[in-house]
Amino acid sequence: MKTILITNDDGIHSPGIKALKEAMEKLARTIVIAPDRDNSAVSHSLTMNRPLKVSKLEDNMYTVNGTPTDCVALGIKKILASPPDLLISGINGGANLGDDISYSGTVSAAIEGTMYGIPSIAISVGGEPPFDFRGATRIAAFIAQKALNDRLPENTLLNINVPSGHERYKIRVTRQGRRLWEDSIHETHDPRGIPHYWIGGGTPLMDPSEDTDVYVFGAGCVSITPIQLDLTNHSGISYLKNNWKLEHN
Amino acid sequence: MKTILITNDDGIHSPGIKALKEAMEKLARTIVIAPDRDNSAVSHSLTMNRPLKVSKLEDNMYTVNGTPTDCVALGIKKILASPPDLLISGINGGANLGDDISYSGTVSAAIEGTMYGIPSIAISVGGEPPFDFRGATRIAAFIAQKALNDRLPENTLLNINVPSGHERYKIRVTRQGRRLWEDSIHETHDPRGIPHYWIGGGTPLMDPSEDTDVYVFGAGCVSITPIQLDLTNHSGISYLKNNWKLEHN
Amino acid sequence: MKTILITNDDGIHSPGIKALKEAMEKLARTIVIAPDRDNSAVSHSLTMNRPLKVSKLEDNMYTVNGTPTDCVALGIKKILASPPDLLISGINGGANLGDDISYSGTVSAAIEGTMYGIPSIAISVGGEPPFDFRGATRIAAFIAQKALNDRLPENTLLNINVPSGHERYKIRVTRQGRRLWEDSIHETHDPRGIPHYWIGGGTPLMDPSEDTDVYVFGAGCVSITPIQLDLTNHSGISYLKNNWKLEHN
Amino acid sequence: MKTILITNDDGIHSPGIKALKEAMEKLARTIVIAPDRDNSAVSHSLTMNRPLKVSKLEDNMYTVNGTPTDCVALGIKKILASPPDLLISGINGGANLGDDISYSGTVSAAIEGTMYGIPSIAISVGGEPPFDFRGATRIAAFIAQKALNDRLPENTLLNINVPSGHERYKIRVTRQGRRLWEDSIHETHDPRGIPHYWIGGGTPLMDPSEDTDVYVFGAGCVSITPIQLDLTNHSGISYLKNNWKLEHN
Numbered sequence: 003m004k005t006i007l008i009t010n011d012d013g014i015h016s017p018g019i020k021a022l023k024e025a026m027e028k029l030a031r032t033i034v035i036a037p038d039r040d041n042s043a044v045s046h047s048l049t050m051n052r053p054l055k056v057s058k059l060e061d062n063m064y065t066v067n068g069t070p071t072d073c074v075a076l077g078i079k080k081i082l083a084s085p086p087d088l089l090i091s092g093i094n095g096g097a098n099l100g101d102d103i104s105y106s107g108t109v110s111a112a113i114e115g116t117m118y119g120i121p122s123i124a125i126s127v128g129g130e131p132p133f134d135f136r137g138a139t140r141i142a143a144f145i146a147q148k149a150l151n152d153r154l155p156e157n158t159l160l161n162i163n164v165p166s167g168h169e170r171y172k173i174r175v176t177r178q179g180r181r182l183w184e185d186s187i188h189e190t191h192d193p194r195g196i197p198h199y200w201i202g203g204g205t206p207l208m209d210p211s212e213d214t215d216v217y218v219f220g221a222g223c224v225s226i227t228p229i230q231l232d233l234t235n236h237s238g239i240s241y242l243k244n245n246w247k248l249e250h251n
Numbered sequence: 252m253k254t255i256l257i258t259n260d261d262g263i264h265s266p267g268i269k270a271l272k273e274a275m276e277k278l279a280r281t282i283v284i285a286p287d288r289d290n291s292a293v294s295h296s297l298t299m300n301r302p303l304k305v306s307k308l309e310d311n312m313y314t315v316n317g318t319p320t321d322c323v324a325l326g327i328k329k330i331l332a333s334p335p336d337l338l339i340s341g342i343n344g345g346a347n348l349g350d351d352i353s354y355s356g357t358v359s360a361a362i363e364g365t366m367y368g369i370p371s372i373a374i375s376v377g378g379e380p381p382f383d384f385r386g387a388t389r390i391a392a393f394i395a396q397k398a399l400n401d402r403l404p405e406n407t408l409l410n411i412n413v414p415s416g417h418e419r420y421k422i423r424v425t426r427q428g429r430r431l432w433e434d435s436i437h438e439t440h441d442p443r444g445i446p447h448y449w450i451g452g453g454t455p456l457m458d459p460s461e462d463t464d465v466y467v468f469g470a471g472c473v474s475i476t477p478i479q480l481d482l483t484n485h486s487g488i489s490y491l492k493n494n495w496k497l498e499h500n
Numbered sequence: 501m502k503t504i505l506i507t508n509d510d511g512i513h514s515p516g517i518k519a520l521k522e523a524m525e526k527l528a529r530t531i532v533i534a535p536d537r538d539n540s541a542v543s544h545s546l547t548m549n550r551p552l553k554v555s556k557l558e559d560n561m562y563t564v565n566g567t568p569t570d571c572v573a574l575g576i577k578k579i580l581a582s583p584p585d586l587l588i589s590g591i592n593g594g595a596n597l598g599d600d601i602s603y604s605g606t607v608s609a610a611i612e613g614t615m616y617g618i619p620s621i622a623i624s625v626g627g628e629p630p631f632d633f634r635g636a637t638r639i640a641a642f643i644a645q646k647a648l649n650d651r652l653p654e655n656t657l658l659n660i661n662v663p664s665g666h667e668r669y670k671i672r673v674t675r676q677g678r679r680l681w682e683d684s685i686h687e688t689h690d691p692r693g694i695p696h697y698w699i700g701g702g703t704p705l706m707d708p709s710e711d712t713d714v715y716v717f718g719a720g721c722v723s724i725t726p727i728q729l730d731l732t733n734h735s736g737i738s739y740l741k742n743n744w745k746l747e748h749n
Numbered sequence: 750m751k752t753i754l755i756t757n758d759d760g761i762h763s764p765g766i767k768a769l770k771e772a773m774e775k776l777a778r779t780i781v782i783a784p785d786r787d788n789s790a791v792s793h794s795l796t797m798n799r800p801l802k803v804s805k806l807e808d809n810m811y812t813v814n815g816t817p818t819d820c821v822a823l824g825i826k827k828i829l830a831s832p833p834d835l836l837i838s839g840i841n842g843g844a845n846l847g848d849d850i851s852y853s854g855t856v857s858a859a860i861e862g863t864m865y866g867i868p869s870i871a872i873s874v875g876g877e878p879p880f881d882f883r884g885a886t887r888i889a890a891f892i893a894q895k896a897l898n899d900r901l902p903e904n905t906l907l908n909i910n911v912p913s914g915h916e917r918y919k920i921r922v923t924r925q926g927r928r929l930w931e932d933s934i935h936e937t938h939d940p941r942g943i944p945h946y947w948i949g950g951g952t953p954l955m956d957p958s959e960d961t962d963v964y965v966f967g968a969g970c971v972s973i974t975p976i977q978l979d980l981t982n983h984s985g986i987s988y989l990k991n992n993w994k995l996e997h998n
Contacts, residue, residue, distance in 0.1 A: 015513075039537055039565075045295035045320075046353045050691075051814075052799040053439050053447035067537075067798075071294075071354075076448055079436050101366055101480060104359075105297045105320075117350055117431065148495060155487035173498055175491045177483040182366065186940070187328050190302050193548075193935045193950030198302035199325055203940030226497060228487030231350060234426040238404035238477030242424045246397055248475060249422055264762075288786055288814075299940075300565075301550035316549075316786075437691045442684070442701030442797075452691030543792035543818075546852045551937050551945035569792075569852075574946055577934050599864055599978060603795045603818075608851075615848055615929065646993055653985035671996055673989045675981040680864065685826050688800050696800035697823055724995060726985030729848060732924040736902035736975030740922045744895060746973060747920055 004030040004150055007077050007086035007115070010094065011041040011070045011107025014059070018093035018127070021135040025143045026090065029150065031062075033086070035077040037107075038065040042096075046071050046110035056081065070111035078118050088149055089115035089122040093138045097128025097163045099225070100181025100209060100216045109229070112159040116231055121149045122159040128219060129166035137171060138164040141224055154228075161227045163219045172223045179214025182207045253279040253399055256326050256335035256364070260290040260319045260343065260356025263308070267342035267376070270384040274392045275339065278399065280311075282335070284326040287314040291345075295320050295359035305330065319360035327367050337398055338364035338371040342387045346377025346412045348474070349430025349458060349465045358478065361408040365480055370398045371408040377468060378415035386420060387413040390473055403477075410476045412468045421472045428463025431456045502528040502648055505575050505584035505613070508592065509539040509568045509605025512557070516591035516625070519633040523641045524588065527648065529560075531584070533575040535605075536563040540594075544569050544608035554579065568609035576616050586647055587613035587620040591636045595626025595661045597723070598679025598707060598714045607727070610657040614729055619647050620657040626717060627664035635669060636662040639722055652726075659725045661717045670721045677712025680705045751777040751897055754824050754833040754862070757841065758788040758817045758854025761806070765840035765874070768882040772890045773837065776897065778809075780833070782824040784854075785812040789843075793818050793857035803828065817858035825865050835896055836862035836869040840885045844875025844910045846972070847928025847956060847963045856976065859906040863978055868896045869906040875966060876913035884918060885911040888971055901975075908974045910966045919970045926961025929954045 006026045010019045014036040026032045038057070049068040056076060057065050064081060066073045070091065078085055091111035098106040108124045115122035123145060127138040141164050154160065161178075164171065186204030191197055209216040215225040242248050255275045259268045263285040275281045287306070298317040305325060306314050313330060315322045319340065327334055340360035347355040357373045364371035372394060376387040390413050403409065410427075413420065435453030440446055458465040464474040491497050504524045508517045512534040524530045536555070547566040554574060555563045562579060564571045568589065576583055589609035596604040606622045613620035621643060625636040639662050652658065659676075662669065684702030689695055707714040713723040740746050753773045757766045761783040773779045785804070796815040803823060804812045811828060813820045817838065825832055838858035845853040855871045862869035870892060874885040888911050901907065908925075911918070933951030938944055956963040962972040989995050 040300065043297045043299045045293070045297070045359065047294045047296050048292045048354045048450055050292045050449075050451045051289065051802075053441075053449040055441075055445070055447050055798075072450065075436065075450060080438075080448055103482065104295045104362060104480075110294065110353075113353060152495060155484055155490050158484045158487050160491075175488050175497050177485065177488060178481055187324065188940050189329075190937055192302075192304075193933070193947055195950075196304070198304050199329060200299075200302040200940055201297055201321065201324060202299045203942075226491065228484040228491060229482045230484035230487070231353075232427055233352065233478045233482065235404055235407045235477040235479035236426065238407050238479070239424050239426060241404050242409075242475065242477060246401060248424050300553075304549075435691070439688055442686050442698050444701075449691050452693075538798065541795045541797045543794045543857065544851045545792045545794050546790045546948055548790045548947075548949045549787065551939075551947040553939075553943070553945050570948065573934065573948060578936075578946055601980065602793045602857075602860060602978075608792065611851060650993060653982055653988050656982045656985050658989075673986050673995050675983065675986060676979055685822065687827075690800075690802075694802070696802050697827060698797075698800040699795055699819065699822060700797045724989065726982040726989060727980045728982035728985070729851075730925055731850065731976045731980070733902055733905045733975040733977035734924065736905050736977070737922050737924060739902050740907075740973065740975060744899060746922050 004087040006030045006032050007089045008032055008034045009036050009070050009073045009091050009111045011044065012095055013037050013040045014065045018095050018135055021139045022090065022093050022142055025139045026146060029143065029147055033062045033082065035064045035066060035073045035081060037070060037073060038067050041069050041107045043105045044069045044107040045105050046113055048072060070107040071114045074111050074114040085120055088146060089120045090142065090146055092125035093135050093142065094126035095133050096126060097219060098126045098161060099163055099219055100179045102181050103161060109161055116157060116159045121154045123149060123162060124159065125162040127164050127166050134167040137168050157231045158228045161229050163215060163225045165219060165222050168222060174218040174223045174225055176215040176218050176225045176227045177213055178227055179209035179211060179216035181209060181216050253336040255279045255281050256338045257281055257283045258285050258319050258322045258340050258360045260293065262286050262289045263314045267344050267384055270388045271339065271342050271391055274388045275395060278392065278395055282311045282331065284313045284315060284322045284330060286319060286322060287316050290318050290356045292354045293318045293356040294354050295362060297321060319356040320363045323360050323363040334369055337395060338369045339391065339395055341374035342384050342391065343375035344382050345375060346468060347375045347410060348412055348468055349428045351430050352410060358410055365406060365408045370403045372398060372411060373408065374411040376413050376415050383416040386417050406480045407477045410478050412464060412474045414468060414471050417471060423467040423472045423474055425464040425467050425474045425476045426462055427476055428458035428460060428465035430458060430465050502585040504528045504530050505587045506530055506532045507534050507568050507571045507589050507609045509542065510593055511535050511538045512563045516593050516633055519637045520588065520591050520640055523637045524644060527645055531560045531580065533562045533564060533571045533579060535568060535571060536565050539567050539605045541603045542567045542605045543603050544611060546570060568605040569612045572609050572612040584618055586644060587618045588623065588640065588644055590623035591633050592624035593631050594624060595717060596624045596659060597661055597717055598677045600679050601659060607659055614655060614657045619652045621647060621660060622657065623660040625662050625664050632665040635666050655729045656726045659727050661713060661723045663717060663720050666720060672716040672721045672723055674713040674716050674723045674725045675711055676725055677707035677709060677714035679707060679714050751834040753777045753779050754836045755779055755781045756783050756817050756820045756838050756858045758791065759842055760784050760787045761812045765842050765882055768886045769837065769840050769889055772886045773893060776890065776894055780809045780829065782811045782813060782820045782828060784817060784820060785814050788816050788854045790852045791816045791854045792852050793860060795819060817854040818861045821858050821861040832867055835893060836867045837889065837893055839872035840882050840889065841873035842880050843873060844966060845873045845908060846910055846966055847926045849928050850908060856908055863904060863906045868901045870896060870909060871906065872909040874911050874913050881914040884915050904978045905975045908976050910962060910972045912966060912969050915969060921965040921970045921972055923962040923965050923972045923974050924960055925974055926956035926958060926963035928956060928963050
């Protein structure tokens with residue numbers, strides 16, 4: 003029987019991971035290993051300055067006092083006897099689109115799985131809270147089944163974003179767009195009047211390119227983006243060699 | 252006069268950022284905005300669950316109770332009156348090579364700068380501690396001067412790794428290699444005998460490809476890798492469309 | 501109808517607070533406000549460097565991303581419309597005896613309640629884990645009923661310790677004894693070989709005085725100690741005036 | 750030669766601990782062991798859920814990634830070869846008066862020292878920031894010299910509060926007064942509009958009793974309060990035995 007490793011960044015008590023677990027149980031044996039607390043925007047943080055504690059809540063359900071990346075590393079290397087057939091991270095409450103995926107704990111968990119050679123999926127539901135996870139649950143089941151049967155491109159994960167509350171969806175395969183934020187740093191004051199800055203909110207600048215995750219999600223479709231581990235700008239290599247002449251010293 | 256924004260992930264009291272500041276002061280006006288504490292392996296974490304406090308230590312030197320990414324965002328959006336001409340992050344104590352750059356707070360600070368359109372550089376010194384920052388300081392000055400004069404490839408930062416303690420260096424422009432770790436999760440026990448896991452250490456599996464950062468650094472050269480913001484596996488898009496037929500529903 | 505405010509330091513998902521809630525529901529309307537995570541040994545910490553988030557899990561059950569003291573302050577000042585008739589903190593997994601109560605989040609929550617003029621009780625079960633909360637639950641119900649009917653000494657809370665797994669108990673009213681620990685700091689090493697110290701475990705030095713909480717608990721009885729807010733050594737005042745002659749300058 | 754252990758809760762980089770070190774160096778050999786970061790209001794927290802790292806900054810100056818209580822315990826048990834002759838904690842920026850001392854990391858460090866049998870002093874400067882540490886520095890030297898020569902009451906520490914910016918002081922030996930705060934919890938909102946509560950600020954209700962620390966400090970004098978480890982309300986023991994009849998079961 004196949005095994006699916008489930009994690010997230012909203013923490014083990016969030017509704018999205020419960021919905022995801024129910025959907026995955028129809029496909030394979032599941033094991034949940036998730037942070038004990040909200041880890042939104044922790045990116046690909048790995049906890050190296052202290053040891054991590056794994057707590058067993060019930061059979062095949064564990065919590066870690068660390069990040070989503072910690073959960074995946076401990077799950078694959080220490081908790082599971084053999085590597086899972088699939089890793090799925092989510093369902094995140096809030097979209098992970100464009101440049102923002104770089105901050106995302108949800109997507110980073112899938113990056114970590116991909117590093118270990120595990121087919122990996124990140125799935126998020128976006129729109130206005132409270133989120134309706136039903137559509138994303140159906141999409142998760144559909145794509146997870148495909149990923150169990152068929153192979154993913156090498157060193158590549160899928161980043162899926164589903165609009166909240168739709169009845170029927172179109173799926174679009176996209177590239178990562180731009181998503182910069184305006185007015186996303188807010189000044190506030192502590193009780194002694196000292197200024198602090200709170201990051202969040204603001205207005206996203208829309209990416210006008212129709213083949214991007216940002217655009218497609220904004221148009222009410224499910225966006226699926228293949229994300230790779232290699233961050234090299236390959237054309238930049240020859241530019242730096244030829245124009246900057248960096249190797250001529 | 253040009254302005255260079257300096258940050259790091261080892262924290263404002265680390266020797267690497269002091270060496271870097273001295274080197275940059277010969278090129279331009281500098282402003283240091285760095286975490287108040289070690290933030291190694293925090294990746295591209297953005298602090299959104301609490302406000303951030305900016306403390307001015309002296310003129311043009313600030314500390315933030317947050318991550319390197321927080322420092323860059325606050326610096327560009329709130330502290331600096333106009334965008335800096337260059338961002339440089341480091342000098343990190345410890346190499347940032349291969350897959351590991353995804354965990355790196357040093358590299359993520361340069362990613363954040365690149366998102367805002369600022370030419371950005373991450374620089375690390377690797378080898379056995381204690382680190383000798385002198386070689387990396389000279390390389391930092393050389394590349395920063397080039398980046399102030401010449402343009403970088405679009406949406407691309409430079410990730411520089413310098414071996415500790417060499418006298419003369421060869422520079423090589425590289426691609427990001429693979430760097431997986433064996434035996435990097437260690438079991439320990441708390442005083443009550445409960446097991447915990449501590450991530451770190453272990454043995455890196457060497458990437459045998461001679462054009463990678465991992466290989467070139469291992470051979471005693473300075474590695475410079477152009478890193479891009481776009482994580483899309485572009486060839487994967489057509490694969491998913493044609494083989495998985497994801498858009499035919 | 502009377503209202504009982506329930507909190508703890510082991511976090512809202514711990515078994516001790518669930519057992520306590522069940523027992524208190526037979527006596528009065530209950531409201532649970534507890535930390536979202538284990539806060540053992542946080543003492544009387546108050547979170548002032550960041551704002552606190554109150555999350556409603558269900559009717560009359562709230563969690564706070566802070567300390568037990570934060571929970572009590574927010575509960576009395578912001579969440580409850582009128583002050584509760586009783587505050588009870590626990591049931592802690594692990595005894596809080598002798599000098600150790602000064603570190604205890606469980607006892608500190610009751611100190612905070614007492615500061616606001618609320619009759620307050622801290623209750624812990626000690627011995628070997630896993631803890632049997634049944635005896636402590638019965639004692640909690642018995643003492644809580646008394647505290648709802650009768651008055652406590654002014655500015656004074658009750659610190660109750662119940663041995664785990666007994667069938668029948670003797671109750672003894674005690675004073676706070678001494679409880680020093682030997683060998684309670686353990687050297688460990690991180691994966692890079694750097695030494696760290698882990699506090700915990702060790703051997704308690706027994707207090708030989710038969711009227712102390714430490715002795716009575718060790719003898720298998722329930723210990724109830726009245727704890728006051730005033731920390732002044734009143735006889736020390738005249739000593740410092742007369743022997744140190746501090747006021748003669 | 751005698752040895753003085755110096756710690757604080759504002760962190761090793763704060764001006765108060767630097768002023769205190771200078772003053773103590775004239776009296777004895779000093780060793781500084783302090784938190785790496787601001788630990789205000791951490792009370793008597795002991796870090797037991799992770800190991801602690803001790804970093805040596807220079808000879809006889811160490812920093813710990815933990816609380817003031819952690820610093821004292823590690824200092825006495827692990828760093829120092831023999832117990833110090835005196836422990837002094839501060840100079841805190843901000844008064845520690847009345848009920849507030851229960852939250853104070855500064856006072857708790859002195860409580861920890863007293864538990865280990867070390868004569869211990871907590872010293873704070875209060876009033877309007879920025880604080881003038883000169884007066885408190887002179888008082889610290891005067892009282893520390895007395896404590897090195899003469900004995901303190903058993904199991905008792907001194908809590909000293911000095912008004913900022915005075916030229917000449919009267920010293921008064923006081924008892925701990927009441928200091929409750931009005932309007933000390935402030936509602937704020939995160940960037941998504943979700944309410945949070947920030948504790949701090951507000952108006953202290955003055956204690957009208959002329960023999961209290963609160964009153965005496967308010968009148969511009971130096972307040973010195975002897976604080977004991979025993980928290981028992983001794984008269985409450987007979988009340989609970991006789992009126993509640995707790996031992997008659």
